[in-house]
Amino acid sequence: MALASLSHPGLPDPETCWQAVQKRDRASNGRFWFSVKSTGVYCLPSCAARPPLRKNVAFHASPEAAEAAGFRACKRCKPRDWHTEAGLSKPVARATALFDTADNDTPPSLVEVARKVGLTANTLSKRFVAELGVNPRDWLVARKRERFRKALRAGESVAGAMYGAGYGSPSRVYEHSDKSLGMTPATYAKGGAGAHIDYTTVDSDYGRVLVASTDKGIAAVFLGESDRALEKELKGDFPSADIRRNDGALSTRVKGVLARLYGRKPTALDAPDVPLDIIGTAFQWKVWKALTEIPAGETRTYGEIAKRIGAPKSARAVGRACATNQAAGVIPCHRAVGASGALTGYRWGVARKERLLAEERRRSST
DSSP states (O other): OOTTSBSSTTSOOHHHHHHHHHHTOGGGBTTBEEEETTTTEEEOTTOOSOOOOGGGEEEESSHHHHHHTTOEEOTTTOGGGGGGGTTOOHHHHHHHHHHHHSOSSSOOOHHHHHHHHTSOHHHHHHHHHHHHSSOHHHHHHHHHHHHHHHHHHTTOOHHHHHHHHTOSSHHHHHHSHHHHHSSOHHHHHHHHTTOEEEEEEEEETTEEEEEEEOSSSEEEEEEESOHHHHHHHHHHHSTTSEEEEOTGGGHHHHHHHHHHHTTOSOOOTTOTTSOBOOOOOHHHHHHHHHHHTSOTTOOEEHHHHHHHTTOTTOHHHHHHHHHTOOBTTTSOGGGEEOTTSOOOOOTTOHHHHHHHHHHHHHHHHO
16 A cells, blocks of 8 residues: 555545644544554554654554554554544543443443443433434444454454454344445455455546445545556555456446536435445434535535434534545535535545535536
């Protein structure tokens, strides 16, 4: 993987990430993690360690992505504990720690954890939704899936990873594997070993576009300046998958992607010409669906989107969901803006975001 490349399509653009690292920006904790080739560790943007050289730095969408690339967690900033540094209230941070350190087979009840952090179960549940974007039950499900994915990527057998994560039977894993992994557990293991991904690249008004697809649907839409960089991003995300260029097989899906990128068609998550095979939590899918309902050329603040999905206090969680969007244009996260209406960080560059909106407005007015 190139040092300047990103390992996941849901990241801010490299320049935004690098500026945050230089400023040791605590507000960027949880939006991305960075690794340093010369030391072999990965850190939070706010890490107080000696600033690295830019040529040695790569950016990752999660601790798992950094570890899959061969880096270990920094002992100074403890990047896996970013939620305690990202503005969570003490009760919620302590509750997540209690859930995380409990026996996977018998996690404590919500009532028990709430009592230990000094809140009622109802209040703690509301705090989870406001600060993390999900209720405690969905958060626990996501953490179980995260443990399962981490074990698979570390090379454990499916059975060992399953029971270690707290699943009681194989059927429970395979029943939800498409939603939690985007593929079956066996094919997800070790970077998508056994999975087949076709991709193609085309030119657009916004630079080069890479469209990648499994047999179920579109797995990624990247925007960038060169095919080589985009291809490296894709291979970095699925290092063991069978990835092949296949221009002809994706022609129909590419047309659908470009139509949405240019604002010519209303976006829809279940559109037949742009089926998606993208991993996301229930909360993320709510946010992504709300983004598709914003008219082309218009914008909504994170707070407005939070109200739209019935979670008015979760603006920050909405911002994180936008940052994890894997399908540029199809899921139009460029239509989400900060509270002041200013364009905020965008995975593919703020200048590109500004142009996308300007072109949508122009086409809408003609």
